[in-house]
Amino acid sequence: MKIVQKALLLILALAAGLALAAGTPAGTAITNQASASYIDSAGQPRTTQSNLVTTIVQQVYSFTIKPDGTESAPGQIRNALPGGQVLFNYVVTNTGNGTDTIALTTVQGTMDNFDLGNIRIYLDQNCNGNVDAGEPQVNSVTLAADQSACVIVAATIPAGAQSGQYGNLNLVGTSVGNSNVTDNDNWARAVASTAAALTAFKAASPSGTVQPGGTITYTISGSNTGGSPAHGFPVTVDSQSRTGILIEDTIPSGLVVRSMPTGSAGAGTVRLIYDDGTGWKTLVPGVLPLTGNGTIKIGMLIEGTGAFFPQGAGYTFSFQAEVPDSVPAGTSYPNTAVVRFDANGDGDADDPGETVSTNTTTNTVGAAYQPVVGYPGMVTLGNEVQTINTAYAGQTVSFTNVVRNDGNAPDSFNLSLQNSTFPPGTVCAIYASDGTTPLSGPVGPLAPGATQNVVVKCQLPASYFESPADGNTTTYQVVLWATSVNDPSKSDLTTNQVVDILPGYAVDLAARGFAGDNDPNNDNPPMQTANPGQTVYFPLEVYNAGQNPDVYNLTATLPMGWSVVFYPDADCDGTPDGAPITNTNLLNPGQKQCFVAAVSVPAGAAPGANPVAFRATSTTLPTVYDEVTSQVMVNTVAQVLLDPDRSGTVTSPGTITYTHTLINNSNAQATCSITATGGAYGWTYQYSWDGNTWYSLSDLPSQTLAPNGATRTLYVRVIVPAGEPVGRTDVNTVTANCVVNGVPATDTATETTTIVGGELRLEKSVDKSTAYPGETLTYTITAENIGTANLTKVIVSDPIPAYTTFVSVSVTISGFPAGATVLYSTNGTTWSPTAPSSVPTGGVVYVAVDTNGDNTITHADVMPPAAKITITLRVQVQ
Structure with a gap:
């Protein structure tokens, strides 16, 4: 491309030294999505993904016409008789990244002796340099990216032209897709001559694409179209001077000639010859194969004396060249032959028009995809x-x-x-x-x-x-x-x-100390004894007997009116530790967890043995469970209970509601009021007996309960204001103050409320929804802790999209502790404070922040609330 007025194309041509030929095809969608991993405030590993962003590659318009030439120094010169036709050969190539139509026109010269007539442009379908029957006239060619077409400009020298006069003609191409893209320095010259004039055409079969291991057949042909017979000139062959017309062709580098060429002529004697750099020699089968290295020539000498090659006499010379098996796609084999003769009988081939170059054939090794x-x-x-x-x-x-x-x-x-x-x-x-x-x-x-x-x-x-x-x-x-x-x-x-x-899931529930021993005979816990209204404890343990991590729901089957609360037993000593639970922790295969089933016996329960059963059920696969059974021996004792103790977590700001059951296990009516100790941090506590009408503690009405297990549900709502730190805990001790026949009876329940938080938001954007090959795409990835708790081991990753080349990556951070350092990685495990200088297409860039100064990323590296990581990733469209 000689004239490119579109500024964008100039920028692309300079950027990163990229060639404009083809590039990423127009219309290609470049997609990209980032991801991140982190540990949340509860210690659980999490992953998140950004939104997907897409950029569509735009079309670049670019083409060439060869050979080049100016009017004063034309790229082609052809001799013919006055009134005769000349043929100028050109190759048009689409060097853009999408299909384009190139319009073709001709322009007459102004620095010559005459204008050429009867100008026509033909599509040279077999690229042999000659107009064959059936080849169409054209005024444009439509080419896919990287595709080429051979065209011939045919013109006639005026009949009245004098020998030695000439006319100049230029072939001009213009992109239909972008009229600012042109090629207009393709001048050629036609010279009027009455002397001998030999034409020279070259054909390659196949004419365009050739596969690795394939064979190209080259044929050079022509005839004497001039006004007189042609003479030979001295050529040294086998160290002897011989006279003749020389047709010579340099074997393209890498091609191998394994068989003898063929040739014939309308006059004279044909001799097949070659030149390995030491002069012309007669070619015999024993010399073969010949491998092209840019200097080795093969040819034909038409021997004869005097003006031996008459008007109209023709010639042809053909040889085969083999393409290596391992040659890369896109390897090009341009080839031009030369014909030398003596047109005026002066004994040499040094005069204008006595050396004729053929059209250039170009074979390109096709892509073999696998x-x-x-x-x-x-x-x-x-x-x-x-x-x-x-x-x-x-x-x-x-x-x-x-x-x-x-x-x-x-x-x-x-x-x-x-x-x-x-x-x-x-x-x-x-x-x-x-x-x-x-x-x-x-x-x-x-x-x-x-x-x-x-x-x-x-x-x-x-x-x-x-x-x-x-x-x-x-x-x-x-x-x-x-x-x-x-x-x-x-x-x-x-x-x-x-x-x-x-099977991946299995569970073993047993009395404390016996889970996982493969002995079902000792699984059931021993019987407990209780008074009415009393809570008895069954120490149990659950064992993950499967192959996958799992969480197990804890349930019980109890007599009518009984209740159960499950508590963790952190030290496996048979006593509750902490807030109630309804399920186990996440247990890895082979891991155990102790817990206590607290069974509350109703005040009105009749004396005697009461069956109880406990079950652990997989939350992943509910058909997987285990169950143990036992008994509670009940006595009758009057009392008032306020159960259970509760605990929960809440964000700031946030709200949580607890429920407690007030039970009158006495043998007489009880009148009860509620007192409490919560609100140490100014949190709001509200109370209700029905969950709908709420009171402050001082306004909460007292309740009267019938004997033998009458109950009331007490609701406690905790309203936490904004700004409370993660980890802050407030304990509210709720007391039921009851009077039974003048005798006081009390019970308490505790509510432990803890502030939690933490969430990572990941967003991504790209600066261009469309782009040209060679342009740079800038991706911006933002990771932000939008929660109220620290996150740890936060790692953000982003792949290099297909059809792009990595340019750079940079990171800014805010909200991290002083001294925090950005680290980079290309494998997610090896970290460096220096951003990578190269990442392969399909590779991944990892970014994290080192907050403890150990130059690696671990659970000790913290991302505080409101902290932000902003990544700028730049790639270039191929």
């Missing part, structure tokens, strides 16, 4: 099977797969999961090599031979398992397909499979 996918250590074309022998229901199984470009050109690959035979409910997805960043868009581009790891993860349903395992090696499979973006007909597959899926 993805190969397998697994580490086994990546071949075909279906490799990667096997995991045993997995457990509810687990996530991971398969590392390797994608390799076995083509000869850069390529990207669409990945898909197909033909899954995993159980219904299994969710399989494809991730980057870190196993946490989801893949959006194709993998690549990958250079020939390059590889990229991806991870296929399948979340198995909790409820499916084999019992017993069958050892079948084909039941549970998912196929990973890799398909070439450039040639969707080329693909490869690999199979990831699990042999057996075993």
Whole structure:
């Protein structure tokens, strides 16, 4: 491209030294999504993902016309008789990134002797330099990105032109997509001559794309179209001087000539020759093969004396050249032959018009696209099977797969999961090599031979398992397909499979000290004795007998009117520790947790043995549970109870409501009022007997309860104002002050309220919704702690999208402790305060903040409330 007036294209041409040829195809969608991992205020690992942002690549208009030339120094010169036709050969190439139409026109010269007539432009479909029957006239060519077309400008010299006079003609191209993009320095010259004039045309078969290992057949042909016979000139062959017309061609570098060429002529004797740099020699089969290195020539000498080659006599010379198997796509083999003769009989070929160059043929090695996918250590074309022998229901199984470009050109690959035979409910997805960043868009581009790891993860349903395992090696499979973006007909597959899926969830509930011992005979806790209105405690423990972490709901089956509250037993001493619970902690396989079942016996309970049962049920798979049984031996004793103690967590600002049960287990009516001690920090406490009408403590009405288990529910609402620090705890002791037949009876319940908080918000934006190849996209990723508690080990990650090249990454932070340092990583484990200078396409940039100065990222690194990390990631569209 010689004239490009569009400022954007000038910028792109200078940016990063990128060539404009093709680039990322117009219309390509570049997508990107960030992710982050962190530990929340409750100590639980969390992940979050940003919104998905998309940029569409725009079209760049660019083309060339070759050969170049000015009017004073034309790129082509052709001789012909006055009134004869001349042919000028050109190649038009679309160097943009999308399809374009190039309009073609001609301009007559002003620094010459005459104007040419009968000007026509032909599409040279076989690029042989000659107008063949059926080849159409055109005034434009439509080309895809990187596509070329051969055109011929045919013109006639005026019949009255004098020998030696000439006329100049220019071929001008203009982009239809952008009329500011032109090419207008393609001047050629036609010279009127009555002397001998040999034409020279060159054809290559195939005429454009050739595959690695293919063969190109070159044919040079022409005839004497001048006004007199042609003479030979002296040529030294085999150290002897011979006279003739010389047709010579330099073998393109890398091509191999293995067979003898052929040739014929309408006059004279044909001799096949070659020049290896030491002079012309007769070519014989024993010399072959000849491998082109930029200097080795092959040719034909038409031997004869005097004016031996008459008007109208023709010639042809043909040879075959083999393309190496391993040559990269895009390798170009331009080739131009030369014909030398003596037009005026002066004994040399040094006069104007006596050396004729053919049109240039250009063969380009086509892209052979072939993805190969397998697994580490086994990546071949075909279906490799990667096997995991045993997995457990509810687990996530991971398969590392390797994608390799076995083509000869850069390529990207669409990945898909197909033909899954995993159980219904299994969710399989494809991730980057870190196993946490989801893949959006194709993998690549990958250079020939390059590889990229991806991870296929399948979340198995909790409820499916084999019992017993069958050892079948084909039941549970998912196929990973890799398909070439450039040639969707080329693909490869690999199979990831699990042999057996075993039960993943199991639980053992037993009396304290006996869970997990595989002996059901000692699981049931011993009988307890209680008075009416008394609470008895059953020390229990739950054991995760499965293969997956799990949480278990705690329930009980009790006599009518009885109640149970479960408490943690942190030190497994058989006594409650802390606030009530309704479920266990998250237990890893083989882990135990002690707890106490506090069973409240109603005041009116009849004496005797009462059966009780306790159950632990998986929250993941409710069909998995275990149960133990025992008894409570009841006596009758009058008393008043206010149960249970409660605890909870609340944000600031926030509200939490507790309920307590006031029970009259006496044998007479009880009149009760409520007092309390809460409100040490100015929090508001409100009380209600029905959950609808609320009172301050001093206004709360007293209640009268019938004997033998009559109950009232007491509601306590805690309203926490804004600004309370995370971790602050207020304990409210609620007391029921009752009178039974003049005798006082009291009971208390405690409410422990703790402030909690913490949440990470991740947002992403891109500065351009559309972009041209070579332009820079700026992604801004913002991670902010919008909660009220510290977060720890916050790591933000962002992949480098397909069709882009990493430029830079920078980070700003706010709200962190003094001395906090930004750290960078490209693998999520090795950290540096220096931002990476390069990250491969498909790679991931990780960012975190070191707050304890140990130059790595651990649970000790804190992100306070309102702290913010702002990442600026810049990539360039390929």
